[in-house]
Amino acid sequence: MxxxxxxxxxxxxxLPKQATKEAAEAIFDFAGTGIGILEMSHRTKPIEGMVAETDSLLRELMGIPENYDIVFLGGGASLQFCMVPMNLLDESASADYTDTGVWASKALKEAKQFGQINVVSSSKSDVYNNIPKNFTQTPGATYLHVTSNNTIYGTQWKSFPKANTFLVADMSSDILSRKINVSDFGLIYAGAQKNMSCAGVTVAIIRKDVLGKVKRTIPTMLNYQTHIGEQSMFNTPPVFAIYVMNRTLHWLKQNGxxxxxxxxxxxxxxxxxxxxxxxxxxxxxxxxxxxxxxxxxxxxxxxxxxxxxxxxxxxxxxxxxxxxxxxxxxxxxxxxxxxxxxxxxxxxxxxxxxxxxxxxxxxxxxx
Ligand SMILES: Cc1ncc(COP(=O)(O)O)c(C=O)c1O
The missing domain is CATH 3.90.1150.10 (Aspartate Aminotransferase, domain 1)
Incomplete structure (x- = not known):
């Protein structure tokens, strides 16, 4: 055309043309191995090396400190709506959620299955055309959840509220679009299919100390610690989507x-x-x-x-x-x-x- x-x-x-072109080439021959990336085991040195490099590129570009782990998961950002409270929120505890759009409200609806959820602010009655910034946090709430960019309504937190405990953010639609201070967050998650890659991989960036505090039994695949312990290789990860991310991050780095x-x-x-x-x-x-x-x-x-x-x-x-x-x-x-x-x-x-x-x-x- x-x-x-x-x-x-x-x-x-x-996506960056350069990144999709490189990913397309890798379908036929990954890194000069003569084997296409779609046909290669995740337990090979070239793939393990590529996943580790993607981790360090993301770390470098976002300035992610040592006390955070990065995991590459399946299930989209929507799975994080339940993984976050399942891993962080005890049944007897509560968490604060800001309701700034459809995705924010889906996140809080899901979280209600795991503990007490306080909707501390909402712009639903304004068809979510703004971010309500004046609200009071609940004393003792485990975390405060925000959706950093509301994809449907075109609103974005320009500066993040300071959480009494720690912030959890869905950054699916603006990760890597602006500088953020990762240390302001206990956990960041993002479906990759907007600013980072194609669909199929979701990134979670998790401060080490927020895990291991809940009493419930967490199914193995839904436990962040499983994936952290195995460098995202507990089961077969979405290798191709991670590779598209790898090439996109290289492009981003080359472009400043x-x-x-x-x-x-x-x-x-x-x-x-x-x-x-x-x-x-x-x-x-x-x-x-x-x-x-x-x-x-x-x-x-x-x-x-x-x-x-x-x-x-x-x-x-x-x-x-x-x-x-x-x-x-x-x-x-x-x-x-x-x-x-x-x-x-x-x-x-x-x-x-x-x-x-x-x-x-x-x-x-x-x-
Ligand atoms: C802000 C935000 N959160 C979550 C999602 C859901 O992502 P997924 O389809 O990866 O579950 C989207 C999808 O557009 C989104 O824009």
Whole structure:
């Protein structure tokens, strides 16, 4: 295909071309072994070495201290919604959860099976268009859970609350997009299929001292300690997805690391937010102070087009952008309109092409 395509999907989503090319080559010959990565045992030196290197790259890029373990797991971020409380929360104890979107509410619903869950703040009544930051933590709560970036609603914690005990964060949709201080967290988890890799692998970064405190029996596969003890090789890990992560992390390092990504993500998201703020047709849906640098939902402004024309015009905008190679811009059903997901691997040219398409479409419709 000759046309340049920009993929604005919320996940699985755009990956660095260099990383996918290297991963594709490894399918036929992994690291000069003559055997394809899909056909190679995880108990071989080349694969063990690759997994260990992925661990150290992630450690280096995120500045993960020695007192944290990293594990590569299956089951997606959704499995972490239960693994976290199963491993950290005793039946007689409680944990605080902030309810900032669908994924946050799924996490807290799951956690309720394992202990007392206090929903300390929620923006549900505002269709999750903001991050409620003023709340009181429950004395004695084991941990405070946050979803650092709300993929569907395009809101993001710009600075994290200081937990009375320790923070647990779902960073599925903004890990490696900005500098964070890992020491502020007891546990970080993220499904890889947005900023790190393809679907199939989930990363958990766990401070050593938060484990081993609950009385319940934890099934072997759901126990973090099992995977820590075996360097993520207790059972067959998702080797290919880990390799895609390995190549993506190499790309990230070559391109200036997390600091450079953060600067670029600010620049890219500012381009779209400035366009939205100047537009007479489009408007963003998230509260300004909580706007995400990763996912940008937007809709037609109320009154800019007749109510009965909105649906047809939405379709028209999606065809208009599609013709220019701008893909996957349809909004999530719970927000409607459009959503541009601009993860690390989205080049600035893709964002510029989107901003131009928005301006051209506005001119076409409003004159
Ligand atoms: C913030 C967040 N958490 C959790 C999930 C669920 O991830 P998974 O499909 O890997 O279970 C998603 C998926 O989009 C997400 O965006």
């Amino acid at each position: 000759n046309k340049t395509i920009y993929n604005f999907s919320a996940g699985p989503s755009v 690391g997390v600091d450079a990504m953060e600067a670029l993500n600010n620049k890219k998201s500012n381009l779209i937010y400035s366009a939205l703020d100047a537009s007479k047709l489009f408007t963003g849906t998230a509260a300004k102070e909580d706007r995400s640098t990763m996912n940008i939902p937007f809709v037609f402004q109320k009154g800019a087009v007749a109510e009965d024309k909105v649906e047809a015009l939405q379709k028209e905008f999606l065809s208009f952008t599609l013709e220019r190679g701008l893909e996957q811009l349809k909004g999530h059903r719970s927000v409607g309109g459009f959503r541009a997901s601009i993860y690390n691997a989205m080049p600035i040219e893709g964002v510029e092409a989107l901003v131009k398409a928005m301006a051209d479409f506005e001119k076409k419709i409003l004159g």
